[in-house]
Amino acid sequence: MQDRGRKIVLWVAVILVSMFASSLLTLTLVGPLSFASKGGGVTAGMANKDLQKLETTYNLIQSKYVQQVDSEKIINGAVNGMLSALEDPFSVYMDQKEAQMFEETLESSFQGIGAEVSLEEGKVTIVSPIKGSPAEKAGIIAGDVILSVNGEKLDGLKLNEAVAKIRGAKGTQAKLEVLRSGSGEPVQIIVVRDDIPIETVSSEMLEGNIGKIDVSQFVQFTAKRFKEELKALEAKGMKGLIIDVRNDPGGLLPAVVEIAEPFVASGKPILQIEDRDGNKKPELSKGTGKTYPIVVLINGGSASASEILAGALKESAGATLVGQTSYGKGTVQVTFEKEMGDGSNIKMTVYKWLTPNGNWIHKKGIAPDVEVEQPSMFKAVPMTKKTTLKLDMTGDDVKNLQVMLDGLGLKPGRTDGYFNDxxxxxxKAFQRLNNLPMNGEVDAQTAQKIEEAVYKEIRNPKNDLQLKEALKVVQGLVK
Known part of the structure; x- marks a missing residue:
């Protein structure tokens, strides 16, 4: 599954903000992507009048504009403008630096906050924080809108421009102004950038010999690591399997196809690719299938390649999906670095991908067979820490405080945002347990300690209602 010409990329999510480097992708299919287009591909060229219009504009800027402008900046602006005219957030231009960072991200670790974003209705929106990343630890969740970074507003910026402001070196702070659905006012969340290692697969054996494999994203070595972990679990007598792709923003298509194939019987489709003319071609499995039951855990941060895996295992391998509806990214992008010829790159939407049964999940996501919502504390917004919270105060900070206290089992009496007795x-109970001054007021120190305690509880499997349900479903299916 390797194209010997240009790299063909099925971008299965959005822009990885170094925070990742570029976009979520799914790479390289020769068979399904070998369509003959009625439009003649990219050979049609431009009409002379159109070329004349571009050249005239370029010359006017160079000769008449009030100040001199670098020619490369003008050309890059023209390319960005053409792609922006498509009104497709997944079709973008990457300059030389961005293109190089994208390539590097697929092979090694990177520095950033560890999340992935898209541009939705002009707003920089979190698709998913990477598991264990600084972004996740700081309380960032899928759907959060980033309004500003270190005081710089992101309104009106292209996605690459916004990403450039979020990126940064290890140890530096990204002060994010974040708006969360259901909250009236934005809050500031401070994320300390760090090295984000790309170790994408981990596994464990749960009670009843039920195996669990976590996949945090699909990069070049993910399929190999998945096979190793699966083989080890099977050797231990695994009776059923849970594959966890929650908050997995996606990745390379060969990786997800290779992972899905052993579970899908030979001749059955893993996915379908559809071209601009409506022609569809399936990617057929050469696998043997598995005899044990499989559950796939998904949520709103499961995007693209994660959705391909969930759709393939549900529709072609009889797996059960547990959790919440996935993100919904069903288009395929192709990169054109060789055509650009100067180290820059264009990724442009060229195809759709469909589930084995021909379902297009774009902007809809994949609904779980068993829907399970996590406890309220999983969605709590970090407090602003701008003022000390105390008796008789009201507001979103108080509401989030109460949600966190309730999640910690400390029974605040209400969660409507009124600070009562x-x-x-x-x-005071929390302060006593954590050796803090027992004054019943929440200053920055107490707020930070509460948030750290909540993050610890979120990471505790005993509070993971989706995982508990997945385990229950698998155990019920074990023969």
Missing amino acids: KTELAV
């Missing part, structure tokens, strides 16, 4: 008692 029971909330004060709950705060």
Whole structure:
């Protein structure tokens, strides 16, 4: 599955902000992508009048504009403008630096906050924080809108421009102004950038000999690591399998096809690719299938390649999906670095991908067979820490405080944003347990400690209701 010409990329999510480097992708299919287009591919060229219009504009800027402008900046602007006219957030231009960072991201670690974003209705929106990343630890979740970074507003910026402001070296702070659905006011979340290692697969054996494999994203070595972990679990007598792709923003198509193939019987489709003329071609499995039951865990941060895996295992291997509806990214992009010829790159939407049964999940996602919502504390917004919270205060900060206290089992009495006497008692109880001054008020120190305690509880499997349900489903299917 390797194209000997240009790299063909099925971009299965959005822009990895170094925070990743570029976009979520799914790479390289020769068979399904070998369509003959009625439009004649890219050979049609431009009409002379159109070329004349571009050249005239270029010359006017160079000769008449109030100040001199670098020619490369003008050309890059023209390329960006043409792609922007498509009104497709997944068709973008990458300059030489961005293109190089994209390539590097597929092979090694990177520095950033560890999340992936898209541009939705002009807003920089989190698709998914990477598991264990600084972004996840700081409380960033799928759907958060980033309004500004270190005081610089992101409104009106192209996605690559916004990403450039979020990126940064290890140890530096990204002060994000974040708006979360359901919250009236934005909050500031400070994320300390770090090295984000691309170790994408981990596994464990759960009770009842039920195996669990976590896939955080699909990069070049993910399929190999998945096979190793699967083989080890099977050797231990695994009776059923849970594959966890929650908050997995996607990755390379060969990786997800290679992972899905052993579970899908030979001749059955893993996915379908559809061209601009409506022609469809399936990617057929050469696998043997598995006899044990399989559950795939998904949520709103499961995008693109994760959705391909979930769709393939559900429709062609009889797997059960547990969790919440996935992100919904069903288009295929192709990169044109060789055509650009100067180290820059264009990725442009060229195809759709469909599930084995021909379903296009774009902007809809894949619904789980068993829907399970996580506890409220999983969606709590970090407090702003701008003021000390105390008795009789109201607001979103108080509401989030109460949600966190409730999640910690400290019973604040209410979660509507009014700081009552029971909330004060709950705060005092937390302060006593954590050797803080027992004044019942939430200053920056107490707020930070509460948030750290909540993150620890979120990472504790005993609070993971989706995982508990997945385990219950698999155990019920074991013969």
